[in-house]
Amino acid sequence: MSLVTLQNLSVRHSGNPVLTDVNFSITKGEIVTVVGPNGSGKSTLLRSIIGALQPSSGQINRAPDLRIGYVPQKLHIDATLPLTVRRFLSLPKRVSNSVAKTALDRAGAANLADRQMSRLSGGQFQRVLLARALLCDPQLLILDEATQGLDQPGSASFYQQIETVRQQLGCAVLMVSHELHVVMAASDRVICLNGHVCCEGEPEQVASAPEYRALFGTGTHGALALYRHEHNHSHDSDCDHDHHNHEAAE
Ligand SMILES: Nc1ncnc2c1ncn2[C@@H]1O[C@H](COP(=O)(O)OP(=O)(O)OP(=O)(O)O)[C@@H](O)[C@H]1O
Numbered sequence: 001m002s003l004v005t006l007q008n009l010s011v012r013h014s015g016n017p018v019l020t021d022v023n024f025s026i027t028k029g030e031i032v033t034v035v036g037p038n039g040s041g042k043s044t045l046l047r048s049i050i051g052a053l054q055p056s057s058g059q060i061n062r063a064p065d066l067r068i069g070y071v072p073q074k075l076h077i078d079a080t081l082p083l084t085v086r087r088f089l090s091l092p093k094r095v096s097n098s099v100a101k102t103a104l105d106r107a108g109a110a111n112l113a114d115r116q117m118s119r120l121s122g123g124q125f126q127r128v129l130l131a132r133a134l135l136c137d138p139q140l141l142i143l144d145e146a147t148q149g150l151d152q153p154g155s156a157s158f159y160q161q162i163e164t165v166r167q168q169l170g171c172a173v174l175m176v177s178h179e180l181h182v183v184m185a186a187s188d189r190v191i192c193l194n195g196h197v198c199c200e201g202e203p204e205q206v207a208s209a210p211e212y213r214a215l216f217g218t219g220t221h222g223a224l225a226l227y228r229h230e231h232n233h234s235h236d237s238d239c240d241h242d243h244h245n246h247e248a249a250e
Pocket residue numbers: 013014018036037038039040041042043044045
């Protein structure tokens with residue numbers, strides 16, 4: 001069953017095209033990762049799906065009453081503002097103690113309820129944002145580079161938590177990640193975005209290959225090289241990012 005379907009989605013910022021004719025769908029329970037260079041429209045895509053941005057043309061069809069949980073790329077909270085995790089979870093809408101507790105448990109943050117938001121570590125902060133996204137018991141969990149700034153063990157542990165959440169809730173996950181090992185290990189499908197969908201497919205099973213180690217941690221270009229590009233799209237010649245690493249991985 002399709003949870004979200006994008007049909008020829010185009011989005012402009014200040015009149016400039018950022019996304020053009022983007023088509024794809026997300027089905028129940030799958031993990032889809034969006035990769036692409038900086039400025040390629042990944043955040044714009046996610047924010048369009050949650051309804052925070054209006055398309056300039058095309059359509060976003062959501063399953064009726066679809067519950068979406070969203071973990072933003074960044075959230076700034078004034079460090080001088082006294083705010084416990086528990087109170088944060090009740091902003092802007094009050095939630096019961098049991099709902100808050102369940103969400104914190106699921107996010108692996110059970111012990112953080114009484115902590116001050118301003119005193120959390122980066123990894124703890126991300127888990128609290130995850131807990132907030134889980135309050136609505138989402139059918140689709142959307143994460144925008146949720147592990148930015150975390151070290152590798154911190155980020156691996158965060159994505160392990162995401163996998164646990166998916167197993168518990170049966171939700172689909174749509175995420176942006178630049179981390180090759182995450183994309184490799186955790187995605188059912190990868191979408192390569194560069195203003196349009198360059199290509200999409202299953203991640204390669206190359207975790208043990210020397211090429212994988214060579215690509216690991218090489219950032220966006222490594223991530224773009226991760227999976228097999230089927231260069232049979234008519235727009236491929238317009239694609240201005242580097243596809244060479246991919247050939248090295250084959
Ligand atoms: N509110 C805005 N107003 C004007 N331009 C914007 C706005 N938000 C994003 N843009 C522009 O749209 C383009 C796509 O931005 P977006 O944040 O979606 O890219 P991204 O792929 O998520 O980038 P990154 O990997 O750096 O996070 C960029 O050129 C950006 O400058």
